[in-house]
Amino acid sequence: MSSVSSISNQNIERRSTSLLKTSLGFLGLAVFLLIFADLEITTHDPWIELTRMLTGVITPNFTETENLINAIINTIAFAILGVSLACSFGFGLALIFQYRFVRISCAFVRAIHELFWALLFIQMFGLTPLTGIFAIVIPYSGIFAKVFSEILEESDPTPLKAISAETSKLSTFFFARLPDSLIHFKSYALYRFECGLRSSAILGFIGLPTIGFHLESAFAQAKYSEVAALLIIFYLVITTMHQWMRRSLLPFYIIVSLFILPWGMGDISLDNIMRFFTKDIIPLPLRGVEQFDSNVLVNFTSWFWMMISTQAWPGLLNTVVLTQIALVATGILTLVCFPLISPKFFNRIGRSIGYLFLVILRSTPEYVLAVVFLLLWGPSMLPAILALALHNGAIIGHLIGRYTESLKLRPDSPVKFNLYVFEIIPRVYPQFLAFLFYRWEVIMRETAILGILGITTLGFYIDSAFADLRIDRALFLILVTAMLNIGVDILSCYIRKHLRLSIKAETI
Numbered sequence: 001m002s003s004v005s006s007i008s009n010q011n012i013e014r015r016s017t018s019l020l021k022t023s024l025g026f027l028g029l030a031v032f033l034l035i036f037a038d039l040e041i042t043t044h045d046p047w048i049e050l051t052r053m054l055t056g057v058i059t060p061n062f063t064e065t066e067n068l069i070n071a072i073i074n075t076i077a078f079a080i081l082g083v084s085l086a087c088s089f090g091f092g093l094a095l096i097f098q099y100r101f102v103r104i105s106c107a108f109v110r111a112i113h114e115l116f117w118a119l120l121f122i123q124m125f126g127l128t129p130l131t132g133i134f135a136i137v138i139p140y141s142g143i144f145a146k147v148f149s150e151i152l153e154e155s156d157p158t159p160l161k162a163i164s165a166e167t168s169k170l171s172t173f174f175f176a177r178l179p180d181s182l183i184h185f186k187s188y189a190l191y192r193f194e195c196g197l198r199s200s201a202i203l204g205f206i207g208l209p210t211i212g213f214h215l216e217s218a219f220a221q222a223k224y225s226e227v228a229a230l231l232i233i234f235y236l237v238i239t240t241m242h243q244w245m246r247r248s249l250l251p252f253y254i255i256v257s258l259f260i261l262p263w264g265m266g267d268i269s270l271d272n273i274m275r276f277f278t279k280d281i282i283p284l285p286l287r288g289v290e291q292f293d294s295n296v297l298v299n300f301t302s303w304f305w306m307m308i309s310t311q312a313w314p315g316l317l318n319t320v321v322l323t324q325i326a327l328v329a330t331g332i333l334t335l336v337c338f339p340l341i342s343p344k345f346f347n348r349i350g351r352s353i354g355y356l357f358l359v360i361l362r363s364t365p366e367y368v369l370a371v372v373f374l375l376l377w378g379p380s381m382l383p384a385i386l387a388l389a390l391h392n393g394a395i396i397g398h399l400i401g402r403y404t405e406s407l408k409l410r411p412d413s414p415v416k417f418n419l420y421v422f423e424i425i426p427r428v429y430p431q432f433l434a435f436l437f438y439r440w441e442v443i444m445r446e447t448a449i450l451g452i453l454g455i456t457t458l459g460f461y462i463d464s465a466f467a468d469l470r471i472d473r474a475l476f477l478i479l480v481t482a483m484l485n486i487g488v489d490i491l492s493c494y495i496r497k498h499l500r501l502s503i504k505a506e507t508i
Contacts, residue, residue: 040378219375319448366387433501
């Protein structure tokens with residue numbers, strides 16, 4: 001008995017050592033990368049702008065009621081249609097997720113941020129609802145497929161033992177595997193709908209008629225009272241989502257969404273679609289080439305090297321630097337934030353305040369947070385790092401705070417700060433790392449799009465290419481972004497497997 005206990009203690013000690021070494025390694029890497037990070041504050045007097053923002057927060061302007069309501073309705077409609085279609089497609093893909101082609105395809109489409117998908121679809125469909133719907137459907141289908149397949153794999157195998165060997169695969173799936181997974185499907189779909197609302201809001205920054213369109217206009221004109229009103233309504237929509245988003249009402253919501261979206265906005269041109277596939281996305285040296293010879297090869301090689309050396313490589317380096325610093329900053333903020341909603345540290349009133357604080361941070365799209373900090377400090381990596389850390393730290397902090405509810409303390413447990421350091425942190429740390437590494441690829445995706453705000457990540461070069469109507473360059477850089485995200489996702493899975501970190505697929 002003592003021998004078994006000794007072996008168990010040794011395994012626990014070895015795992016703890018591995019977790020500590022990994023954490024210190026990522027912390028050391030982030031500190032080292034600070035040398036290469038642009039953290040300069042370029043605004044003349046940030047306090048003046050901050051004062052204006054705070055004044056706007058305490059004096060929200062709801063006078064533009066019609067515009068506010070229309071923006072919110074469109075935001076919800078895009079999210080409902082996009083997420084509903086993605087959920088259906090994702091479920092179908094999850095059933096065949098064991099095939100390598102399906103897994104690779106899903107990994108590719110979810111590695112590209114919905115904002116980049118929207119910029120591509122604008123070239124074909126213009127500023128029509130199809131652009132916003134497809135921009136959500138494509139990446140979200142890949143996400144749903146992965147998570148739904150993991151939920152099915154984690155389902156309780158006990159019902160399968162009671163089924164006759166002669167039972168068809170279809171009956172086995174619907175009567176033995178699916179019932180146990182349905183509750184998790186519903187839970188994750190609701191969480192993904194919340195994400196869809198944020199994605200829908202961000203799409204307004206490129207011209208679609210969602211809340212982001214009005215936010216961008218209000219920010220540009222320094223109308224911070226209007227910004228506050230828009231965000232307050234957005235927070236109310238998200239916090240009340242569990243009350244109004246009911247499964248029985250979903251068909252009604254879908255039909256209403258189809259009718260209220262501005263389908264008359266912009267024209268869909270078959271010529272634009274054909275030009276996109278036959279000309280725009282083809283690298284410039286290969287357009288109109290009838291015979292592939294040495295001159296064509298030389299021109300294409302020069303184009304390819306120019307893209308790698310002047311855009312892809314510097315954009316990739318800055319994306320990695322920003323991501324790794326933001327990842328560690330997210331971890332630090334998570335450890336600070338999770339006690340705010342934990343019953344181990346605060347009473348009901350304190351937890352309610354902490355919950356409201358975390359809801360506001362995680363409900364605010366990181367793009368919007370970055371815009372706020374950009375106005376305060378200017379275009380550097382600092383606004384992006386803080387925006388990513390606050391948004392993702394609030395998400396993981398909420399999950400860890402809820403996780404502590406299930407922890408049982410000894411009667412002689414320490415209290416206050418000692419409880420936090422010596423009791424809670426050691427017990428939640430593996431779960432904390434699991435969530436953090438799971439969000440790593442998400443942070444990488446978000447880092448790339450923040451380049452649209454002028455921060456020199458890959459998104460900066462992608463946005464510049466779209467602005468110059470060089471779609472071939474934009475597509476090349478989007479592919480580089482996708483490959484980078486896939487690589488980080490693979491590395492994250494390897495680290496979590498090596499450290500024996502696991503989470504329920506539907507929790508994040």
